[in-house]
Amino acid sequence: MSAAVINYYRGMSRWEPNARGRLEEAALQLYIERGFEQTTVAEIANRAGLTERTFFRHFADKREVLFAGSGALQELLVHTLADAPESATPIAAVAAAVEAAGVVFQERRDSVRQRQTVIDANPELQERELIKLASLAAALADALRGRGVQEPTASLAAQAGIAVFRISFERWINETDLEDLPRQIRESFDELKAVTSGT
Amino acid sequence: MSAAVINYYRGMSRWEPNARGRLEEAALQLYIERGFEQTTVAEIANRAGLTERTFFRHFADKREVLFAGSGALQELLVHTLADAPESATPIAAVAAAVEAAGVVFQERRDSVRQRQTVIDANPELQERELIKLASLAAALADALRGRGVQEPTASLAAQAGIAVFRISFERWINETDLEDLPRQIRESFDELKAVTSGT
DNA sequence: CGATCGATGTCAGCCGCTGTCATCAGCATA
């Protein structure tokens, strides 16, 4: 309809390109403007010039639109871990991967913060974030097993790494004076070492 | 209606007692029989002799009915941690709390397993479980801070403890030959120590 | 040129969940 008219005058293809991206952008805007619960999927689709049905063809549910980048993050973690020297201990390999993720987050601090503000304001979104983090931990554990690490060592190292990331990330995003996330991550790994050494 | 009739003949109060418990029981049964998604709240309420509306007065949503016990678990963790000797290190205090939880789970292995089977079959329930675990970790971190432990040590020790619990629990519930959960927990704490010592 | 395809639109419908008001036994209190 309206998109078709635009296309007609522009002489372009049937649909405006990048429907998925437009939906992501519209959703983030609205979640910030009105809050997650107060935003309907119909409103998001409308702002993107699409219909509600199309939204659900691109995203499994109303929450998932905020987590579109988690696949890429998982790949980064797994690849970085795989590239760690064979001699690296499990926790060192995990630390390298988590630190690499930290660098990426650091580079996009503003948008990361914006998104996190939305998530922190809504328990449903926190649930989704937690299961994504659990999925990352599972992927790390898998990658470790691929390097010959046995259970439960692989799962423990992976979970510990994700826990370190969570805690470092939270401090980095909340406290204005902690600007260096990778550094914060390194320090938290050291702190974890100190904490566990005194069982 | 039907409940009123029953009460009339029994000469008891207006409503059958323990509505909440009946709802929990009916829900678990149906989730096992047909699966979580295939069960409607109306069906649960019906089996419990109540209405859908009443279900939502007792539980915030369809998932929450499976997590009614999490409050008691949190209290157990916090109290056990508080009772640990003042001289105990943070991780040792956390270990004591998690181990106490392990004992409780051990005592109810059958019902725990049944419930976990339902959760493992459904991502929505896994999300809820993860946020409950995160809440437990937050409570442990709080309790540690109450003992004077600083951040990020408190959060790290708490998260590590929950990670150990998760991994131990998973192994305990999936492998028939690992019958002793508290023992599994102790061993995982030792393993964590070994893992982190080699950064 | 015609067939097929893929992204989107349209519509009907289920179900989770909520607000609102009614009901009515039990209890307290006059």
Next chain:
DNA sequence: TATGCTGATGACAGCGGCTGACATCGATCG
């Protein structure tokens, strides 16, 4: 004993998330 209040439940309407089924129509391929 009569009266009024309370708290748990029922009844009902309605919104919004989400899905299945079918229609549309430019692009692409043979």
